[in-house]
Amino acid sequence: MIAKKQKLLGIAMVLPSFLSLIILVVWPVFISIKQSFQNEENQFTWDNYKYVLTDPMMVNNFKYTMLVTLISCVLVLIISYALAAYLRFSNSWFSKVISRLYFIPMFIPGIIAIYGFINMYRDNGWIARFIGSENMPSFVYDIKGLVLMNLWFNIPFTTMLLLSALSAIPGSVIESARDVGAKKLTIFFKFILPLSYNTLLVALTFAFMGIVGSFTAPYLIDKNAPQMLGVSMQQHFSVYHELGQSSSIAVILFLMCAVVGFIYIKNMMKNESHS
Amino acid sequence: MHMQLEIKGLTNIYKTGEGIRNIHLQVKKGELLTLLGPSGCGKTTILRSVGGFVTPQEGQIIIDNEDISKYSPEKRPTAMVFQSYNLWPHMDIYNNLAFSMKLKKMKKEAINERVQWALKLVHLDGMEKKFPSELSGGQQQRIALARALLLDPQVLLLDEPFSALDAKLRHELREQLREIQAIQKLTMIFVTHDQEEALAISDRIAVMNKGKIEQLDAPKEIYNSPKTYFVANFIGKMNFIELQAQDGIVQLGNSSFEVADVGNSKVQTAIRLEDIEITDVDPDVNGIIKKIMMLGHYAEVTIQTEFGLLKTFIEKRKLETLSVEQHVGVCIKAARFYGNNELKSNIKRSSTHVKEFEAAY
Incomplete structure (x- = not known):
């Protein structure tokens, strides 16, 4: 009796989140997928995918999205790793100051950060006033600006992840490596990097997911063509009213994330088997 | 008698005022010298200075008539066994042991042979393919010891290597260490806060307090005639x-x-x-x-x-x-x-x- 009661209680506790998952996530996802295979008369069609995957503008949007995402991810990882390594291995007062400051961007609402960025970096913005607008490289309405903005959004969290991974490497692991004769580069490539590799992968996954589907920053900063997929999807939905096409963009975006997610999970399982 | 290790005037005082002051020590070849004292007495600072992980403010460290104070840890003829987290978790036992020899670009057969020899020495043959997390604490410390021995150190440094283990295992490893020392004629510095352990394994003990050596003697002397009140209080009941x-x-x-x-x-x-x-x-x-x-x-x-x-x-x-x-x-x-x-x-x-x-x- 008691066992049965506990079982029911367990199900009752899971139910709210399970139902909200069904109503708010699974059902809309199902509708979107269905829509992506339908034309305006609600008949089955491949046209939406044909358009999305072959239309020159859309192909450019895909390429552009991948380009922005890859450049941003690589830069975020390099910068965050360097920053985290500095914070972990340096004991200077400067590193202590930085370790208190680096996550501040996380507490600034995205939209405010973007407007601040535009005011600072636009062709007649604050920096241009000081150095002269003729000397100012264009950041706003340009890929450079978008990538910079992605760095702002992603570096703090990525650094936090990597710093915790690097802090988890005991000092004695590095000291014993030095003891057996490993030099600095060897220590980095044979010990620190492999021991933080998993977290690097987690960080990459998070950064990729966040950037590939981003909307606000590319919508406000980037130029009109080519577009990031998030912006393109919004346009197909609310400007062109092409529900099927925007749904198929969403499905493809989801598949891209799923691939990255799959690689991540596969790697996690491989590593789980020996630690 | 030939001195394998000489420490002259070693001083290293931390900002907190703790540290070591003007330490002189001599360790003979094949001798096991224990640094014994409560935490914060400076014993680990001495050990880490010899290993090169602490740069002392003053003093010389001489191994086999050569001043090694200027060398970084990777160039010193010492090997260290740490308190815990000794092994590299992302490498299997074979690679943990073989790493130093791979760095020296030794031939594969030679490496194999040495790894087998080391595993046999610590009674863990056949463990090559395992990962550190699959080994018990005692086995891990034995592998750590084997890894240190493979460096052919002129002085082996042990920083409370058994303190994280339970009492029975500690006794076993203590005996095994003594055995290996006898076979290999190793010169060792052993750091511990456990007076029983120190009395059991040492040739000589340096009892330390507040950065100074209170008494340096054979275990029997330390027990029978403690020279200071501190030593009397610290050793035995x-x-x-x-x-x-x-x-x-x-x-x-x-x-x-x-x-x-x-x-x-x-x-x-x-x-x-x-x-x-x-x-x-x-x-x-x-x-x-x-x-x-x-x-x-x-x-x-x-x-x-x-x-x-x-x-x-x-x-x-x-x-x-x-x-x-x-x-x-x-x-x-x-x-x-x-x-x-x-x-x-x-x-x-x-x-x-x-x-x-x-x-x-």
Whole structure:
């Protein structure tokens, strides 16, 4: 009796989140997928995918999205790793100051950060006033600006992840490596990097997911063509009213994330088997 | 005698004021020297200075007639076994052991052979393919020891290597370490805060306190004649009684002792538990048994006397005649006196002698 009661209680506790998952996530996802295979008369069609995957503008949007995402991810990882390594291995007062400051961007609402960025970096913005607008490289309405903005959004969290991974490497692991004769580069490539590799992968996954589907920053900063997929999807939905096409963009975006997610999970399982 | 390791004037004081001051040490070839002391006494600082992980403010470290103070850890002829987290978790046991030889670009067959040799030495043959997380704590420390031995160190440094293990395993590893040391003729510095461990494995012990070496001696000497109050307190079990000296004479029950240069100051009297005997014949002091604690083949008996609680060891077979609240006589067979942390020499006098002594003045 008691066992049965506990079982029911367990199900009752899971139910709210399970139902909200069904109503708010699974059902809309199902509708979107269905829509992506339908034309305006609600008949089955491949046209939406044909358009999305072959239309020159859309192909450019895909390429552009991948380009922005890859450049941003690589830069975020390099910068965050360097920053985290500095914070972990340096004991200077400067590193202590930085370790208190680096996550501040996380507490600034995205939209405010973007407007601040535009005011600072636009062709007649604050920096241009000081150095002269003729000397100012264009950041706003340009890929450079978008990538910079992605760095702002992603570096703090990525650094936090990597710093915790690097802090988890005991000092004695590095000291014993030095003891057996490993030099600095060897220590980095044979010990620190492999021991933080998993977290690097987690960080990459998070950064990729966040950037590939981003909307606000590319919508406000980037130029009109080519577009990031998030912006393109919004346009197909609310400007062109092409529900099927925007749904198929969403499905493809989801598949891209799923691939990255799959690689991540596969790697996690491989590593789980020996630690 | 050829000195394998010499430490001269080593000083390293931290911002907190802790650290080591002007340490001199010499370790013979094939000797196991233990640095023993409470935490914060500086023993690990000495060890890490020798290993190169701490850069001391002053002093020289000489191994085999060469000053190695300027070298970084990877260039020093030392190897270190750390307290825990010794092994590299992302490498299997084979690679943990082979890594240093791969760095030296040794041939694969030679590496294999050496790895097998090392595994056999620590009785862990056939573990090559396992990962550190699949090994028990004791096995991990043995692999760590094997890895250090594969460096052919001129001095092996051990930083409380067994302290994270349970008592039984600690005893086993202690014996194994001694065995390996005998085979390999290793020179070792062993750091521990466990006095029992130090007494068991060392050739010599340096007892440290507050950044200084209080006494450097063989285990037997350290136990039998602790030179300072700190060492007496730290090593083995002791009864301590604070007594007032009068004109250089300390009265302890019916016995009296003439103690060198104490005058009329207070002295700490230290009596080993085995130097206290329960007796009916001519006791120094009378007391009541308060507690009997069985510790295996012997028992620790606590006796309430006019000097406070005194503890003594009693053999199991003598226990039958004793019980709690029993009145007994206590005979103190040997005592040491410490004034101002230093051992003072003493001569025991009989009671009559003392009276004569008093009468003469």
